[in-house]
Amino acid sequence: MSFLTRMLRAPNPPYEPVEHRDWSSANITPELVTLFGGAPVLSGVPVSEQTVLGIPAVWRAVWLIAGSVASLPLQTVVESGDGTKQRTPSFLDDPGKVVGLTSYQWKSTVLAHLLIHGNAFLLHVYGGAGQLLGLQPVHPAAVSLEVKNGVKRYRIGMQDGTTREYTDDTLTHVWSQSLDGVRGLSPLQIACNTFGTAIAADRSAAKMFGQGALVTSIAQFEDDVEAEVAKELTEELQRKITGPESAGRVAYVNRNIKITPVSLTNEEAQWISARAFQIEEIARWFGIPPHLLAQTEKQTSWGTGVSAQNEGLARYNLEPWTTCIQERLSWLLPPNHAAEFLYAAFVEPDFETETNLLIAQAGGPFMTVNEVRKVRNLPPIEGGDVLPGAKPLQPNLIPETEETQND
Incomplete structure (x- = not known):
C-alpha cells in the first residue's frame, strides 16, 4: 500500500480518525498572506475573511446562496441509450460523511469557499481498495497552486509545519470565474474596496454610538x-x-x-444614505435581490414582483454556482454518469397553482391518477395506473412484414 493511500485511506465503519488530515495556513503564498491578513484598500481598513463576514449584508448574501444550494439534493444520474436519465447511487449522495460532515454542511462549506475566495479545493478520500469514498473541503488560504509542465500542483500547509503536494488525481479544484484557467478570481480581492467602505462605515457607526452626541x-x-x-x-x-x-x-x-x-447634520444624513447604498452594492456583487437583504425601500416586498425575482435568483444566480460544481464533480464519475443538483423543490409553484396543474393532468395524456396522488403523498387507488387517453395497438395497425405475409 502506497504512502498516499495509507494517508488518505478512509477506515471502515464505525469511522475512526483519518491520519494526517489537519492543515493550516502557515505555508501559503505571499498574495494569500495578504488575503488572509487583510488586503490593502482605499478606505485604509484591513479586509479579511472575518471582517467581511462581519458585514451583515455580506453574511446574509453568502449564507443565502450557500444555504439555498446546500438545500438542493445532489444526485448522480446515468444516461441510458434512449436519452433518458435515471438516478443511481454514488459517493456523491453523501460526499462528506467519511470526514464527519453532513450533506448540507459539505455543500454549504464548498459554496462559502467559492463565494468568498473564488476557489474550492476538495481532497480525495480513498478506501482500502483504492475506491473514492468522499471529498474533504480544504480552506483555500491553506492551498498554494502552480503549474509545471502543464500539470497543476497543489501544496497544502499542514499543522506540523510540513507541506504536502497533490495533483488533480488526488485533489479536485472547483472555481467559477477565472482569467487564466488555473485559479478562480477571489470576490474578497476583487470587491475589497466595496467591502472596505462598508467595514469603515460600521466602525464609524460604533464610534458615533460609543463617543458621539446622541441626545x-x-x-x-x-x-x-x-x-x-x-x-x-x-x-x-x-x-x-x-x-x-x-x-x-x-x-x-x-x-x-x-x-x-438636536437633529442630524447634512453630513450625517448623507452617511446614513451611503450605508443604505452599500447594501445595494453588496447585493449587486453577489447577485442577490435587495429585498432578500431587507432592503425594501425602492421595491415591493410581496406579490408577483418578488416571486419573479425569486425565480430569477434560481436561474441567474444559483444555477451558475451549481453548474460549475456539478460539471467538475462529474469528472470523478464513470462514463455516462453525471452529478446534478435537483431544482424541482426550489422552483416548484405555490400550493394552489400546483394543485390546479395536477388536477388538469390527472388522467390526461401525461400522468395517471396514481402518479398525481403520489405527488401529494397519497396512497394509490384501484384503476389509477391507466392513462385513459392511451389506446392499445390494434392488430390491423401492425405493419406487415415478410413473415406475416408468408403466414
Whole structure:
C-alpha cells in the first residue's frame, strides 16, 4: 500500500480518525498572506475573511446562496441509450460523511469557499481498495497552486509545519470565474474596496454610538441656576415628557427653560444614505435581490414582483454556482454518469397553482391518477395506473412484414 493511500485511506465503519488530515495556513503564498491578513484598500481598513463576514449584508448574501444550494439534493444520474436519465447511487449522495460532515454542511462549506475566495479545493478520500469514498473541503488560504509542465500542483500547509503536494488525481479544484484557467478570481480581492467602505462605515457607526452626541435636545436655563438644581430640574423635566405614559400629557415646569432639538447634520444624513447604498452594492456583487437583504425601500416586498425575482435568483444566480460544481464533480464519475443538483423543490409553484396543474393532468395524456396522488403523498387507488387517453395497438395497425405475409 502506497504512502498516499495509507494517508488518505478512509477506515471502515464505525469511522475512526483519518491520519494526517489537519492543515493550516502557515505555508501559503505571499498574495494569500495578504488575503488572509487583510488586503490593502482605499478606505485604509484591513479586509479579511472575518471582517467581511462581519458585514451583515455580506453574511446574509453568502449564507443565502450557500444555504439555498446546500438545500438542493445532489444526485448522480446515468444516461441510458434512449436519452433518458435515471438516478443511481454514488459517493456523491453523501460526499462528506467519511470526514464527519453532513450533506448540507459539505455543500454549504464548498459554496462559502467559492463565494468568498473564488476557489474550492476538495481532497480525495480513498478506501482500502483504492475506491473514492468522499471529498474533504480544504480552506483555500491553506492551498498554494502552480503549474509545471502543464500539470497543476497543489501544496497544502499542514499543522506540523510540513507541506504536502497533490495533483488533480488526488485533489479536485472547483472555481467559477477565472482569467487564466488555473485559479478562480477571489470576490474578497476583487470587491475589497466595496467591502472596505462598508467595514469603515460600521466602525464609524460604533464610534458615533460609543463617543458621539446622541441626545435628542439640549435644555438651557435662562435664569441663574446652580448646577445641582439644574440637574434635578432636567431630570424632572425628562420624567414628565418621556415614556409612553407621558403621551398626550401637558408638562409643567416653573422655570424659564429653552429646549433646543438636536437633529442630524447634512453630513450625517448623507452617511446614513451611503450605508443604505452599500447594501445595494453588496447585493449587486453577489447577485442577490435587495429585498432578500431587507432592503425594501425602492421595491415591493410581496406579490408577483418578488416571486419573479425569486425565480430569477434560481436561474441567474444559483444555477451558475451549481453548474460549475456539478460539471467538475462529474469528472470523478464513470462514463455516462453525471452529478446534478435537483431544482424541482426550489422552483416548484405555490400550493394552489400546483394543485390546479395536477388536477388538469390527472388522467390526461401525461400522468395517471396514481402518479398525481403520489405527488401529494397519497396512497394509490384501484384503476389509477391507466392513462385513459392511451389506446392499445390494434392488430390491423401492425405493419406487415415478410413473415406475416408468408403466414
